[in-house]
């Protein structure tokens with residue numbers, strides 16, 4: 498089987514982003530974004546999706562991490578879109594329910610070429626290493642738009658923002674793993690009655 502890999506380099510006046518992914522990996526990551534919490538969440542995404550992810554981001558952190566988080570999401574989304582391609586042979590939909598202590602997240606994805614989000618994250622701003630709840634939602638929204646993946650997030654309950662964010666990322670990871678798995682019975686098929694994804 499040909500492994501599904503891609504790399505994206507993106508330089509703007511605000512940031513410089515370099516990303517490599519391998520969807521058929523084992524969950525190895527090297528993440529360097531200058532924000533410890535963001536590194537932590539991206540590492541969780543890799544570990545539990547089994548997507549190998551290398552990310553190096555430098556740039557403008559004077560505006561509360563906004564550009565770094567946004568541009569990472571855009572580049573990661575583009576890398577995912579490139580590796581997904583025409584989606585031939587993939588399961589396409591996936592979901593997961595993941596707890597972390599007092600928090601529980603439910604995530605569902607459709608790798609269907611239509612980037613859209615419904616986000617009920619109930620995230621506040623404390624205990625997120627300088628990130629904000631709205632910035633994490635912005636990450637998820639930008640990722641969905643650029644990758645063409647429909648992402649629904651429902652934080653069912655929880656009180657600690659760190660736990661809430663982490664179980665959302667783990668549930669997203671598990672959902673992506675399920676959705677992007679190759680199904681040998683449909684290896685020559687695009688998983689849509691339309692015959693195309695998008």
Ligand SMILES: [Mn+2]
Pocket residue numbers: 537659663
């Ligand atoms: Mn943690």
